Amino acid sequence: MALHHPPLDGAGTRGERFVNVVTSAPDGNAFAHPAFFYRDDDEYLRGVVPFILGGRDADEPVAVAVPAPRLEQLRGAVRRAAGPDGAPVTWIDMSEAGRNPGRIIPGVLRAFADRHSRDRVRIVGEPVWPGRSPAEYPACLQHEALINLAFEGRRATIVCPYDVAGLDREILADARATHPVVVDHAGEHPSSEYAPARVLRLCNRPLPERPDIEATSFDHARIPEVRELACRRGAALGLGRVRAGDLELAVNELAANSALHGGGTGVLRIWSEDGHVVCEVRDAGLITDPLVGRRPAGLGTGGGRGVLMVNHLADLVRVHTGPEGTTVRVYMRL
Template sequence: MTATKTAGPTEGSTDEPFVHPALFYRGEEEYLDGTVPFIREGLKVGHPVAVAVPGPNLTLLRDSLGGDAASVHFLDMTDAGRNPGRIIPRVLRAFADAHTQTHVRIIGEPIWAGRSSVEYPACVQHEALINPAFEGRDLTILCPYDAERLDEDVLTDAYATHPVTISGGSRSTSPSFAPGQIVDRYNRPLPEAPATAEPQHFGVDELPVVRRFAVARGAELGLSGVRLDDLALAVAELTTNSVVHGGGFGSLRIWAGDSQVVCEVRDRGQLNDPLAGRRPAARDQRGGRGLLLVHTVADLVRIHTGAEGTAIRFYLGGC
């Protein structure tokens, strides 16, 4: 591993247009030292800059930037990135694709101390998938990690998902960068559904029945209004995918989680593209939007795929 002192995450990285460093910080001072110069250097040379971090850090950066904050696109990651599966298409690609004529700088902090163990596998897979999603793009995505509050396993994974790390002002090449291994490692079987969530089996003829069942059950569990509409949309997309791409049939379960409704669709198909559902759909694209729509409306999506088939589980709050 080589380490050098650096004034900013992009210094010495001109060989590759896409740069994806992890910033390990301890306390507010290190956080600001690693992010504010990155933002101001970008603004100085005319780079569009976006910041998508959790609310407290968002406020901290806004206040520290002063008048420069007006030139930065801010997003609260606890909202925009609540579901890690929508960060690439709805946050990172949305900003980068709007500025294709110049280098773009983004600070994205998708993993914070409040993330649950249920969310984390989707978070770390997202970090790994940033690399193939943006390979060759003229873009820097800086990802801060709170080294004081996050578990050691999370920091270890950050070395595997980022080719470069920054800590204490020193920039290093990661000795364990292996994003593909992370995607595979966290492709784990999902925890068992409650025994009370009996599977509703369906083929093409049962699609209307199973969709009505899901909406009725969602309403019983406390969903209403837009959230019930989101459930109906997600179930329609996933059950259609099962019939078209998953062997012609599947099963659906739905149950109450912690202040959430949880819905799972299983079929015999295999999801061989880890970036499926994470690419924005082209304007002239016909079909292929189902999983993207599920990621858009859900608070979390967990996926396991293997030789026996695929399970997609999504979570909706608001109940």
């Protein structure tokens, strides 16, 4: 970590003028969602730490949700830079709280913003980092596109750092499509590629079918049976008692949704894949609300509360919905 005393003097290690991360929306009320492209540790700290400290100066609550190694870097830098008065910050390990990208909006971003509903809030949220699996990344991309919808009209600035050196070019291109503004070493730029609705359409791709896995059909009367099957099969594939119970709860919610909103019947499949137990529920329903399962408890409607619970229980959730029906795939890490 290349932060020296006195810290954050406005110049980067390469001698260029450093442009700080956006700290407020133009009128103070609108939602701001910049992507921050950083090249190294020094640039990361010099971009994010002033944004955090600025929250103290502007009397705006601040939350920082980044992977654990970055969390420790920022916590130490803020402690050194803030002086004896400190800087009140809510620190969140995104590698744990955001392991399933589907729970970040309700469980991290909205949870913090709703606790401070009278204030404009600042959030640093880093949902994409080197090491995210190919199965996780589409859910991360979908999450970034949905932030704009979930926070429309809210008084908040959510800065999303992206590691330019560690992430593929395709991921950086996706970041430009999900963020209206990009901040990098050269300054702040409106993104000409910003197209979150297009991203959401691309993320809603059919999931590969697994006809080799035995299918169990169910209706409302058979929900207890498929729930018990999920628990038993999950344990046989290696889940511990607690996680097998979590899978049982998730299947119960999904099967109930199928019975109530998916045409009355559904099909369950369970298998192991890449260190996970995977459970899939298919039915004839259509999800029309892109934020289903991503609103905090008490604000969801209909089947959304069940999907919200599934997002909180699972390590990853993938969904495809269309006129032909809906597939929800739940991943539980072994």
